[in-house]
Amino acid sequence: MAIKIDKDSKGTIATYWAVTLVLAVAAAFLIKSLWILVPFLFLLALFAFLVFWFHRVPDRKIPEGDESLVTSVADGKIVIVERVYEGEYFKDDRIQVSIYMDFFDVHANFWPVTGKISYYKYHPGRYLLAFLPKSSEKNEHSSTAVRNSRGEVFFKQIAGTFARRIVCYSKEGMEVERGRQCGIIKFGSRIDIFLPLDAKVLIKEGDVTVAGVTQIARLG
Secondary structure: EEEEOOOHHOOOOOOHHHHHHHHHHHHHOOOOOOOHHHHHHHHHHHHOOOOOHHEEEOOOEEEEHHOOOOEEOOOOEEEEEEEEEEEOOOEEEEEEEEEEEOOOOOOEOOOOEEEEEEEEEEEEEEOOOOOOOOHHHEEEEEEEEEEOOOOOOEEEEOOOOOOOOEEEOOOOOOOOOOEEEEEEOOOOOEEEEEEEOOOEEEEOOOOOOOOOOOOEEEEE
């Protein structure tokens, strides 16, 4: 499986690597004991690798399907599948599917359906723990709706305690393709997907998802 790095994260990686290099050079001059220096340099190298690995964008085989197929926006674990009132865009009841990403998951995000972006808005906010219910509204997040001939899907990229930047490629009127990258949440954290009530949900709480691959639902 081919691996590439998120196009908007190369500057972030370079910054962290530069800081790591400065620390390594300083340590080489200041730490005289090899028993301390070698483990410290190893930890710096491990940190540099993890920063690189965190921003990976895997090349995945997208499942075939028509415009009714909804696939996962993110890697992670399904923590919520329930009927809720969605108050930002639809302003009616929807099926909410929430995916929680831990530190070791791929944090690149992928379009859930093929269609045209009908709504986009960025919301600055706080950095509560991502699994808290209030984080969906109070935390920094980006909101996107995608419409096609079978319906409309709305999703939020939500920052968490350690996430300080959300990258989203959404622009209203833009045509998008299911399974292609739609952005990345740097060092965070959760995705909320809102489906029509007549959608056939194909997952359950506790399931583990693979972005762009796991089939979440079929639009009615």
